[in-house]
Amino acid sequence: MKNMATSNFKQAPRSETAEKILDLAEMLIQTRGCSAFSYKDISDVLGVRKAGIHYHFEFKTDLGVAVVDRYTEPFGKALANIAGNKSSSSMAMLIARYAEFADTPDRVCLCGALAGEIPALLLKLRDRVDRFFTTHQWWLAEIPKRAVARGEFKLSGSASKTARLVFAALQGALVVRRTTADASQMTDIISALKSQLASA
Amino acid sequence: MKNMATSNFKQAPRSETAEKILDLAEMLIQTRGCSAFSYKDISDVLGVRKAGIHYHFEFKTDLGVAVVDRYTEPFGKALANIAGNKSSSSMAMLIARYAEFADTPDRVCLCGALAGEIPALLLKLRDRVDRFFTTHQWWLAEIPKRAVARGEFKLSGSASKTARLVFAALQGALVVRRTTADASQMTDIISALKSQLASA
DNA sequence: GTCTATACAAAGATAGAC
């Protein structure tokens, strides 16, 4: 787990079209999943032929990897930021940040969406999803540990188990919310999570 | 929410081949998702042509609906059973049952998998997933309420909020576990969940 | 460097053989 905090995915600067393709692909994966979207979905919107997309991203898996890398980077920064914050509510900040980041209606966490079809993905992409999850759960354990060290609150159970619960609940909440299209699905779960943590 | 407990999906008796198709489709949806599997995946195993599957299930959506209905029925019965049980550990039974039901490595909850690609599904199938989730969360609120009524334990927060947290955590746990292929992902979350509920 | 025309395979579904 060494150097987990600083693992990064530096990205080459990209053309404007490439960024638009990434935007659309990200949205499509989050709403429909990776297998259910095609280059046509993207080319239709951009007004080029399907093959035009292949120039920017030769294979679909490459496109998927690029989307994940771009998605992952600011997320990791936000977590590091929260961990460094010395104020008294880092855990709440963390949950809020997480919820907000995936706050677009109909979207789940990008990596949550991909995790749902892991066996259908090529290894390269699978690894990215795996890494995203591992990193996040590491942070979710690390942040409360630091808060405890600062005397912010006490921890009853194991930090890593609690971290896993929080992470799973957030990922699951995004999925459940989608079926009912009911925003309270998300807010209820977050409030339950907070009150559980407060008493821990 | 009336009659939620008894909503049922009666099923016509089916040929042996049809049952085999359902078995395979269920497995494929749980591992790869609905969009990522095709009739060919099934016909290859069964040793018939793709069109042979279409005889048993004319459209892919029909197959999906049949899979969900078959999956849903015993699940609902198990929940009703647990709710009726007068022993002292219904909540634990519930969680155990839930975990066990989806205990096959690499599989997530069937409806969790489908929820991940809701916008890519036809309405008929979407409704089934929606109903599964609604029913389950109803039970997850109802079961602790009954336990409280029997003096099994006290409830600090709202029952329905807690129910939503439990449900989301279990769904999320199944997804997260898959990426890491680490069984402790599931057991850690369940144990964290139980200890949270015990203190509630 | 950017895109179009085209190829090739796989998808879902129909019509008809047994």
Place this chain on the structure above:
DNA sequence: GTCTATCTTTGTATAGAC
């Protein structure tokens, strides 16, 4: 009632035009 042969559309990818 059960399955095969076949059709059409869509999906991914290559080769080549501008």
